[in-house]
Amino acid sequence: xxxxxxxxxxxxxxxxxxxxxxxxxxxxxxxxxxxxxxxxxxxxxxxxxxxxxxxxxxxxxxxxxxxxxxxxxxxxxxxxxxxxxxxxxxxxxxxxxxxxxxxxxxxxxxxxxxxxxxxxxxxxxxxxxxxxxxxxxxxxxxxxxxxxxxxxxxxxxxxxxxxxxxxxxxxxxxxxxxxxxxxxxxxxxxxxxxxxxxxxxxxxxxxxxxxxxxxxxxxxxxxxxxxxxxxxxxxxxxxxxxxxxxxxxxxxxxxxxxxxxxxxxxxxxxxxxxxxxxxxxxxxxxxxxxxxxxxxxxxxxxxxxxxxxxxxxxxxxxxxxxxxxxxxxxxxxxxxxxxxxxxxxxxxxxxxxxxxxxxxxxxxxxxxxxxxxxxxxxxxxxxxxxxxxxxxxxxxxxxxxxxxxxxxxxxxxxxxxxxxxxxxxxxxxxxxxxxxxxxxxxxxxxxxxxxxxxxxxxxxxxxxxxxxxxxxxxxxxxxxxxxxxxxxxxxxxxxxxxxxxxxxxxxxxxxxxxxxxxxxxxxxxxxxxxxxxxxxxxxxxxxxxxxxxxxxxxxxxxxxxxxxxxxxxxxxxxxxxxxxxxxxxxxxxxxxxxxxxxxxxxxxxxxxxxxxxxxxxxxxxxxxxxxxxxxxxxxxxxxxxxxxxxxxxxxxxxxxxxxxxxxxxxxxxxxxxxxxxxxxxxxxxxxxxxxxxxxxxxxxxxxxxxxxxxxxxxxxxxxxxxxxxxxxxxxxxxxxxxxxxxxxxxxxxxxxxxxxxxxxxxxxxxxxxxxxxxxxxxxxxxxxxxxxxxxxxxxxxxxxxxxxxxxxxxxxxxxxxxxxxxxxxxxxxxxxxx
Ligand code: 475
Numbered sequence: 001x002x003x004x005x006x007x008x009x010x011x012x013x014x015x016x017x018x019x020x021x022x023x024x025x026x027x028x029x030x031x032x033x034x035x036x037x038x039x040x041x042x043x044x045x046x047x048x049x050x051x052x053x054x055x056x057x058x059x060x061x062x063x064x065x066x067x068x069x070x071x072x073x074x075x076x077x078x079x080x081x082x083x084x085x086x087x088x089x090x091x092x093x094x095x096x097x098x099x100x101x102x103x104x105x106x107x108x109x110x111x112x113x114x115x116x117x118x119x120x121x122x123x124x125x126x127x128x129x130x131x132x133x134x135x136x137x138x139x140x141x142x143x144x145x146x147x148x149x150x151x152x153x154x155x156x157x158x159x160x161x162x163x164x165x166x167x168x169x170x171x172x173x174x175x176x177x178x179x180x181x182x183x184x185x186x187x188x189x190x191x192x193x194x195x196x197x198x199x200x201x202x203x204x205x206x207x208x209x210x211x212x213x214x215x216x217x218x219x220x221x222x223x224x225x226x227x228x229x230x231x232x233x234x235x236x237x238x239x240x241x242x243x244x245x246x247x248x249x250x251x252x253x254x255x256x257x258x259x260x261x262x263x264x265x266x267x268x269x270x271x272x273x274x275x276x277x278x279x280x281x282x283x284x285x286x287x288x289x290x291x292x293x294x295x296x297x298x299x300x301x302x303x304x305x306x307x308x309x310x311x312x313x314x315x316x317x318x319x320x321x322x323x324x325x326x327x328x329x330x331x332x333x334x335x336x337x338x339x340x341x342x343x344x345x346x347x348x349x350x351x352x353x354x355x356x357x358x359x360x361x362x363x364x365x366x367x368x369x370x371x372x373x374x375x376x377x378x379x380x381x382x383x384x385x386x387x388x389x390x391x392x393x394x395x396x397x398x399x400x401x402x403x404x405x406x407x408x409x410x411x412x413x414x415x416x417x418x419x420x421x422x423x424x425x426x427x428x429x430x431x432x433x434x435x436x437x438x439x440x441x442x443x444x445x446x447x448x449x450x451x452x453x454x455x456x457x458x459x460x461x462x463x464x465x466x467x468x469x470x471x472x473x474x475x476x477x478x479x480x481x482x483x484x485x486x487x488x489x490x491x492x493x494x495x496x497x498x499x500x501x502x503x504x505x506x507x508x509x510x511x512x513x514x515x516x517x518x519x520x521x522x523x524x525x526x527x528x529x530x531x532x533x534x535x536x537x538x539x540x541x542x543x544x545x546x547x548x549x550x551x552x553x554x555x556x557x558x559x560x561x562x563x564x565x566x567x568x569x570x571x572x573x574x575x576x577x578x579x580x581x582x583x584x585x586x587x588x589x590x591x592x593x594x595x596x597x598x599x600x601x602x603x604x605x606x607x608x609x610x611x612x613x614x615x616x617x618x619x620x621x622x623x624x625x626x627x628x629x630x631x632x633x634x635x636x637x638x639x640x641x642x643x644x645x646x647x648x649x650x651x652x653x654x655x656x657x658x659x660x661x662x663x664x665x666x667x668x669x670x671x672x673x674x675x676x677x678x679x680x681x682x683x684x685x686x687x688x689x690x691x692x693x694x695x696x697x698x699x700x701x702x703x704x705x706x707x708x709x710x711x712x713x714x715x716x717x718x719x720x721x722x723x724x725x726x727x728x729x730x731x732x733x734x735x736x737x738x739x740x741x742x743x744x745x746x747x748x749x750x751x752x753x754x755x756x757x758x759x760x761x762x763x764x765x766x767x768x769x770x771x772x773x774x775x776x777x778x779x780x781x782x783x784x785x786x787x788x789x790x791x792x793x794x795x796x797x798x799x800x801x802x803x804x805x806x807x808x809x810x811x812x813x814x815x816x817x818x819x820x821x822x823x824x825x826x827x828x829x830x831x832x833x834x
Contacts (some may be wrong), residue, residue, distance in 0.1 A: 021062045022064060024107045024114075031059035031115060049185065051117045052095070052125035055108070056188035059098050063236040064191070065245035073832060075152045078322055080829045082147070082154035082334045083315055086140035087304070087341035088132030088287070089158050089249065091235075092655030093492070094189045096123050100495050101145075101238040127182045128654045129189075129235075130164035131251075133291040135681055136569040138655065139455075139815075140338055142681075145488040146819040148239030148247040149515060151831040156365050157311040160190075160233050160251035161287040168652040169615050173629030173753075177289075186794055189235055190251075196232035198313040199257065199339040200306050201225070204446065206398050211358075221355050222398030228280035229255040232309030240490045240515055245832075252310045254283035271553050290615045292383040298391050305396060308344040316352065326359060330370035334827040337374045337449065340385045340441040346372060346448030347402040348448050355398070361405070373826045374450040375483075376442070377678050378460070379466055380575065386432065392439055403430055403439060410447050414474055427470040445478075451826045455485045456679035456700040458720060481825065484703055485679040486818035488661035489514050492685045496659035499539040500690060504807075518811030523804055533800050540666075540690060540803075544815040550650070550657070551609070557636050557648050564606040564792050566694075567686070568669035572614040572621040575676040577763060580774045581608065581669055582628050584781060585635070585647055586743045586752070592641045600644055604789040607646040611653035611661065622762045625649065630752040658685070665691035667714070667788055671781065673772045674698045675720035684813040690803045694784050696777070704813070708806040716784035717777040726776050730769040740765075740778045797808055 021027050034054040035041050039333065041050050074081065099105035109119040132138065140156065147154035166177040201224025208218040235249040256277035283306050288295065319332055335345055346368055353364035378384075393402050407430040418424050418586060430447065432438045446452050446468060454460030460482030464472050472480060494501040494514055505511050507526055513519035526532040544561035551559050568581050585608045592600055610628050614621030632647040650657065662668075668686040670677070670693055677699040687693060687704060695701040696717040704714045718726055744762050748755050765774050792799055811817075823829050 009347060018061070018065055020065055020723060021058065024111045024454055027058055027104070027108055027111045027404070028115060030061060031055060031111070034058055048117065048121050048441045049125050050246070051112070051115070052122040053185070053188050055112060055122055056095050056126070059095060059102070059104070059108070060188055060236065060302070061102075062102065063098060063246050066238070066244075067236045067248065070245040070247065077153075077832060078332075079153060079832065080332050080334060080827070081318075082152060082336060082340065082823075082827050082829060084140065084143060084147070084154060084156045084336050085308070085309065085311060085342035085345060086137070086156060086158055086338035088135035088137030088309070088338075089129070089140050089144070089156060090132035090134075090655055091129035091141045091249075092659070093126045093128055094235075095122065095126050095490055096495055097145075098238050101149075101240045101244065101490060103242045112643075127184075128164075128656050129182060130180055130654050131158070131161045131182075131287055133165055133287070133289065135291075135679070136339060139485055139681060141655075142486065142488040142491070142815040143819055144237045144247065144249060145240070145490055146486075146815040148237050148245050149241065149488075150816055150819060151239070151245055152247075152819070152829060153832055154247060156237070156247075156249040157307070157314075158249065159284050159287075159307050160253040161284055162181045162253075164284040165287055165613065165654075166289055166616065168289055170625075170629060170651045173633070175614055175622055175625050188802075191234045191236075193232040194236055196314070196651070197255070198230045198310050199227050200230050200254075200309045201227050202302060202305065202395055204397065206401060218755060220401065222351070222399065227257050228283060228306070229257050230306060230313075231255050231436050232310075234313070250314070252284065252304060252307055254280050256280040278400065289613070290491045290617075292380060292573060292575075293615060293618070294383055294385045295617075296385075296387065296391075298395065301387055301391060301395055304341055305344050305348075305399075308342055308348050311342075311350065312345060312348055326353065326357065326367060327363070329367050330650070333371055335372050336822070336826070337372060337445055339375065339377045340445050343374075343385075343445045343448070344396075344399065346444060347399045347406065350402055351398060354402075357612060361409075362699070365406075365409075367590065368448055369450050372558050373451045373453070373758045373822075374445040374449040375446075375453050375455065376459075376463055376467075377455055379462055379678065380676060384467070386438040387441065388573075389431075389437045389439065400439075406444070406447065407431060419472070419570065424470050424473065428474055429635050442447075442467065443471065446475070450479070452480050453483045453822075453826065454480075454678065455483065456663065456703060457482050457484060458675075458697075458702050459678040459699060462675060462720065483818055483821045483825070484700055484812075485681050485684070486813050486815035487681055487684045487688070488815045489517050489688065491659070491689055492662070496685075497539075497543065497663040497689050500536075500663065503532075503535055503539055515816065517814035518818065520808050520811050523808040527801055527804055533797070533804070536690070536800055536804065537796075540664075541764055543663040543689075547609075547660055547735075550660050551648055553653075554650055555632075555648050557632070557646065559607045559609075559646055562605070563646070564666045564789075565609060565664055565689075566606055566667045566669065566788075567609045567661060567665040568671075569609070569611040569650075569658065570680075570682055572612045572618075572624055574620055574624075574764075574772050575672055577671050577673065577772055577774060578610060578612070578624050578628070580671060580772075580778065580781060581610070582624070582631055582647075583740060583743045583774070583778065584633060584785060585645070586746060587739055587782060588645055589631075589635055589638075589641060590742060591747055592644055593638075597640075600641070604793045605644050606789075607648065609648050609650065611657065612648040612780065613653060620761060620764065623758060627747075627752065627758055627761065634752055658682070661785055662686055662691075663689040665689070667692055667694055669693075670695035670701050671717070671777075672696060673777075674718055675723050676772075677701075684810070688810045688813070689809055690787075692799075692806065694781075694801060700813070704810075707812050708809040712802045712806050714784045716780040718773060718780075723773060726773050727769070727771065730773075734766055734770045734775055736766060736775050737779050739782060740775055 031054050034057040112119045144156050164180045167180045169176045204223045204225030211217045211219045230252045233251045237247040239245045323501050351370045353359045432444045454463050628649045635647045663686050670683045674696045680699040694714040
């Protein structure tokens with residue numbers, strides 16, 4: 001690789017090249033060094049926070065050495081790279097993960113203790129990186145871990161939001177939102193790249209100019225009206241394994257340009273001109289807190305273009321260094337759209353190629369389509385992104401023209417193939433002729449990419465039958481396929497559940513299964529091993545005790561680790577049906593109340609555990625949280641029943657809490673209305689951590705049942721193909737089963753506080769056609785719960801065998817498998833040879 005350093009000077013560089021951390025002593029030296037210089041502290045004023053920062057800086061140094069090597073190798077080999085464009089990355093904490101992935105956790109733990117601290121305390125000092133909402137953002141984080149582990153040249157691109165997802169407090173049972181300022185203390189995991197800054201324009205107008213100076217032929221160009229700078233921040237992403245690669249997550253932050261508005265400045269409007277500059281920073285100030293919902297706000301479109309323009313600029317700069325012709329762009333670059341949020345990549349790349357680089361429209365369009373792939377994460381109408389033309393036109397006038405042209409050529413080809421089919425044309429058009437007219441981003445994403453995938457088998461079939469039905473007619477079915485989601489076993493087994501990981505290692509003879517998850521299959525050999533099974537049970541009890549402590553700290557409630565732990569943690573959403581779960585809890589409570597103390601003893605003691613955030617503007621979801629909290633208060637204070645049934649809502653669910661909560665489940669709930677949850681990924685995490693599922697046949701739960709055996713999953717409810725019919729039957733009347741009727745009567749009778757608060761929740765079922773078919777699935781849900789009690793109370797050996805068999809068959813759900821499928825099917829890349 002080229003270097004500006006003269007040959008004769010390079011010896012010094014090599015002599016003093018930064019050495020890797022290998023021993024405890026290396027780490028300790030670096031630690032003290034960082035305390036004394038980077039943090040300007042000493043042993044006389046080093047608290048846990050400083051010790052966490054010094055540890056992180058020392059570990060980060062190690063990652064950076066490897067990061068540099070990885071990037072140099074990638075540049076040298078000049079192979080195709082993948083750019084994973086995700087508007088969200090739910091990374092969680094970095095330090096523990098970096099220690100585990102580099103294999104240094106044990107020596108560092110000892111070092112930290114020798115230095116006078118406890119590693120567990122230091123880990124707790126780190127704020128989560130929570131710049132995402134839920135499943136989609138966490139999936140992106142798991143994929144980054146697999147990219148690095150499997151040695152792919154793959155980067156993530158996203159936004160460095162100053163505020164991630166809000167932090168949730170519960171006050172009087174209600175959710176209250178507070179800002180998540182994760183950058184309060186300087187963030188040791190990011191490296192600001194002051195040398196990497198790109199201008200990004202907005203607004204302005206389109207102008208016709210000669211194609212070259214003096215020519216009569218004209219071309220269109222965009223003259224931007226407002227300019228901001230995109231500044232790069234890099235986050236090293238370590239792969240798993242002592243010598244693994246370190247990849248990059250590049251996040252953009254918006255800054256004012258340095259050019260002052262002199263016109264205003266001169267006329268004495270100093271204040272105004274500075275204010276306009278400061279507006280720039282609002283672009284990357286805050287993550288929109290909606291999950292599976294499109295609010296259509298102008299600032300969000302601005303965020304999207306800001307991020308897309310900066311990332312493409314960066315990608316193109318890197319490509320140009322190789323001096324290849326443009327037609328080779330798709331052989332060097334794969335861009336994956338994580339949902340439609342980065343769809344502007346399509347018109348922006350087309351604009352750069354045609355307007356700025358002078359390629360013909362057709363040449364450019366071929367390059368765009370070959371480069372881009374699109375992953376869809378939801379079929380729900382309210383989540384599909386649509387932008388009013390008015391907003392679009394004002395913010396991105398040239399892009400709108402380009403989209404019109406893309407649409408024009410596309411519809412021309414459609415009308416050739418399907419002459420006179422106006423319904424088809426309307427449905428596949430990028431522009432929705434509604435009032436106001438809108439740009440349908442999902443259609444643009446399908447038309448502008450070479451492959452479209454859903455995230456679980458059922459979901460990928462469904463999108464072909466519903467939202468993309470007509471686009472399938474036009475393009476044929478081969479453009480559409482499936483890559484079932486996966487999770488990284490490094491974070492979701494080794495990091496979250498060290499005791500189980502250790503037990504598994506002891507049987508499988510090492511940690512290899514963490515990078516080859518199919519090896520778990522060998523656990524089946526120990527189904528008859530009594531000692532193994534009793535250790536298995538000990539691990540579960542340990543994890544349940546660990547969670548009980550967290551619950552006590554956060555809610556004040558004491559829960560008993562001998563109870564059955566029934567857990568539902570995910571974003572609060574009507575389609576995920578936390579309301580059905582809490583109605584089930586109420587039903588159980590009423591049953592307990594109505595029987596004698598003797599009869600009560602027959603009940604399996606159980607605690608229902610909930611956690612999750614509601615979008616701040618989502619009224620119904622917030623009512624569900626309130627109901628869960630009111631029910632908790634009644635149940636946990638009822639001396640007649642609390643030995644048999646409790647309920648808790650853990651506030652501020654995030655990745656690091658998930659790592660404590662998930663390993664503690666006996667049962668977890670994945671009970672969405674069939675056909676609504678694209679995949680789900682916590683279902684995979686729970687099973688991998690030796691818990692069983694209660695669930696509908698939705699998303700990846702279908703495939704989990706296939707892999708681990710249907711007899712090991714408590715399935716219930718209507719099938720996806722019948723949901724429409726069931727819904728149609730609600731048109732005139734919703735019939736409540738008597739079980740649900742009883743529950744509603746108790747709520748209406750103020751047993752759980754002022755019933756007015758919950759009326760909208762009940763009315764949406766009994767009076768407003770029960771869109772999520774709670775009334776239809778409720779009895780079948782209760783029946784599945786009954787079966788769980790029976791199985792759990794019965795021969796406990798049977799339960800444990802189910803758990804072991806399930807874990808043994810989870811290999812398929814590794815994100816390594818998922819990423820390999822993307823690489824082969826969509827990106828056409830191979831891992832770099834080491
Ligand atoms: C699915 N987020 C899960 C997960 O594939 C699936 C949409 C619009 C605006 C803001 N956020 C979104 C999502 O759609 C989302 O998170 N989808 C989820 O993706 C990963 O496992 O079933 O709901």
